[in-house]
Amino acid sequence: MGIFSRLAEERIEEAVRSGELDNLAYAGKKLPIDDLAHIPEDLRMSYRMLKNAGYVPEEVSLRKECVRLHDLLTACRNEGEQAELKRKLSEKELRLRMLLEERGLSGSSAFFQYEDKVRDQLTGSGKAEQE
Template identity: 55%
Template sequence: MGMLSWLAEQRIQEAMRSGEFKDLPGSGKPLELEDLSGVPEELRMSFKIMKNAGLLPEEITLRKECVTLEELLAACRNSGDTGSAEQKTLENKLSMKRLRLQELLRQRGLESSSSILEYGDKIRQKLLSEEE
């Protein structure tokens, strides 16, 4: 153990003995840990920073919108309302979102990024497992 680690540990122990850690917010409650195991390691920090800032990358927003549109289309098809004007409108919107997403990924050089592809596969697997 390095000298700084040892010193930090001694100060923590001293603070615990003197009761400085009593009545901290969240005391006695389980920690809320984020599961970032599905995010490639080299992308975790940037995703964490953006999430803490309340920002989502445009490609994530577009993917989310595509999923919503796909669900709406599936609902139209399941209701037997095929060929309706609403279904055509949804199909057009979905096509436009997919094209924008492809263009955005191409511009950013992410369409062939192994990290992004791996992350996308993990998201798909998770979504499919939640549907079952």
């Protein structure tokens, strides 16, 4: 065991003895599953750090917004509002396509595999869960 490992173990034992770890959110419970199986193993830690920091890539937020606008458009019955929603949806989809091309993701087969899983999660279709 290296010096850093020993030092970490000592600090943990000290925190347990002093009661600093008694009021943790998941004390005595299973930790929630953080499913990153669809992310390449060498990128998982980076994704987890970004996710924990609250960072969402622009393409993910744009996709989410497109799904939301599409749902609103489907439920909308007012022609004026429908036209406005269609305009907004077109703008978001165009921005998303431009962003994907700019980042070189539009032709990546790996991205398209991931894209399906993101779309399924956002729309709740469950297709990705069945695979």
